[in-house]
Amino acid sequence: MTVTVRLFASYAESLGRSSIDVELHEGGTVDDVLRSVAALPGAERLPPLPLVAVNCAYARSGTRLVDGDEVALIPPVAGG
Amino acid sequence: MMRASIVRQKIVLDDLIGQAASPAFGATAIFIGTVRDQNEGRSVDGIDYSAYEEMAELEMSRILEEARNRYSIESAIVEHRVGELAVGDASIAIVVAHPHRGAALDALRYIIDETKARATIWKREHYSDGTREWVGSPADRPR
Numbered sequence: 599m600t601v602t603v604r605l606f607a608s609y610a611e612s613l614g615r616s617s618i619d620v621e622l623h624e625g626g627t628v629d630d631v632l633r634s635v636a637a638l639p640g641a642e643r644l645p646p647l648p649l650v651a652v653n654c655a656y657a658r659s660g661t662r663l664v665d666g667d668e669v670a671l672i673p674p675v676a677g678g
Numbered sequence: 679m680m681r682a683s684i685v686r687q688k689i690v691l692d693d694l695i696g697q698a699a700s701p702a703f704g705a706t707a708i709f710i711g712t713v714r715d716q717n718e719g720r721s722v723d724g725i726d727y728s729a730y731e732e733m734a735e736l737e738m739s740r741i742l743e744e745a746r747n748r749y750s751i752e753s754a755i756v757e758h759r760v761g762e763l764a765v766g767d768a769s770i771a772i773v774v775a776h777p778h779r780g781a782a783l784d785a786l787r788y789i790i791d792e793t794k795a796r797a798t799i800w801k802r803e804h805y806s807d808g809t810r811e812w813v814g815s816p817a818d819r820p821r
Contacts, residue, residue: 604730606728606729606730606798606800607728607800607802607812607814608800608812611812651730651733651798654730654732654733654736654737655733655736656796670730670733670798672730672798673800673812673814674800674814675794675795675796675797675798675799675800675814676794676799676800676801676812676813676814677727677729677734677758677769677770677793677794677797677798677799677800677801678711678758678769678770678790678793678794678797678799
């Protein structure tokens, strides 16, 4: 299955892109996505356990994913 | 009316007040956040705001629902602007209308505090020395 990883602000800058498609085995989790992202050039500038959202809701690293999910890595927020 | 929006254009406060108003409401509480000319001792020329827009609007809508449940408000509007803002520009405006001031003020405080902690919005400050830097604090962990 494939999930789309979205990157924003400093994370997008570190990885040089705002979106990545990641292939996962069935039953894959957010943790698996984070491992895939960590292998990319520039990922060393991301924290080891960034905040994550799945389909626009904050999620835990053990959250199981399904094909087509959108996983967002959320840098420290600074709205207001 | 309850509404949470990410906007690109200048925030027009009078429009928000008009949308939140009702003859039943005797109190309208307003918060406006503006770009400051300094931060932590550095001189700031402007701020570039960006957002994960779909989630920011959803998260701010969730915050309004929480405020509705906590303070029995029925009318609250939040607009957060993104893009390049100059010193003095409003980055966020929140309007809460209610029959009485207590609930309006309490809800207003709740909405701005939670929005700052949870809305997926980022800012990059532009300093007078020509440098730019992302700023922020870690968002709340999922509960």
